[in-house]
């Protein structure tokens with residue numbers, strides 16, 4: 001049964017959505033821009049895209065298809081202990097890479113840089129494995145939440161320090177399938193525990 005449009009939209013979220021922060025068309029346009037820069041910078045080299053599960057699945061899928069460079073894809077899942085929507089920088093590997101990244105041109109693909117602690121940890125972990133180069137492409141960054149500076153060459157959008165969902169980003173595993181990035185109404189979130197990308 002297809003009662004309305006072909007994809008999930010803001011009307012599916014009812015009172016859970018506060019506002020749409022980045023509409024689908026802007027996300028897709030930005031991904032194409034990022035892909036063009038990456039293609040130019042990596043010309044003649046094969047890229048190993050490392051997606052951080054689960055939040056990066058959408059940006060990985062769209063970025064990979066916007067690139068003309070030859071790419072392989074691999075995935076890591078990490079979990080950072082923290083309270084509720086805050087990460088602590090204490091990171092645990094839930095799923096490691098399948099590939100050996102020694103002498104490869106590795107580009108980490110992230111959904112969001114919040115405190116930067118997870119990415120900082122991930123970069124030093126991957127750096128120790130001897131890649132030919134290590135770069136980062138993150139769709140979103142919250143400059144006001146930074147606890148540590150990380151050198152990120154490809155950034156989609158700087159956003160306010162608010163909890164966001166959609167386009168891979170979840171709250172309690174929901175809302176990842178929204179094609180836009182939005183903010184969640186404050187009444188929806190709270191609590192504490194271990195947070196997985």
Ligand code: XMP
Nearest residue numbers: 087113114115116117118163164169170197
């Ligand atoms: P940091 O940079 O603080 O971020 O180590 C760790 C991970 O937390 C997730 N994260 C979010 N997830 N909405 C989400 O759905 C958000 O606003 C948000 N901020 C951080 C994300 O997985 C990030 O990699």
Ligand code: MG
Nearest residue numbers: 055170196197
């Ligand atoms: Mg998450």
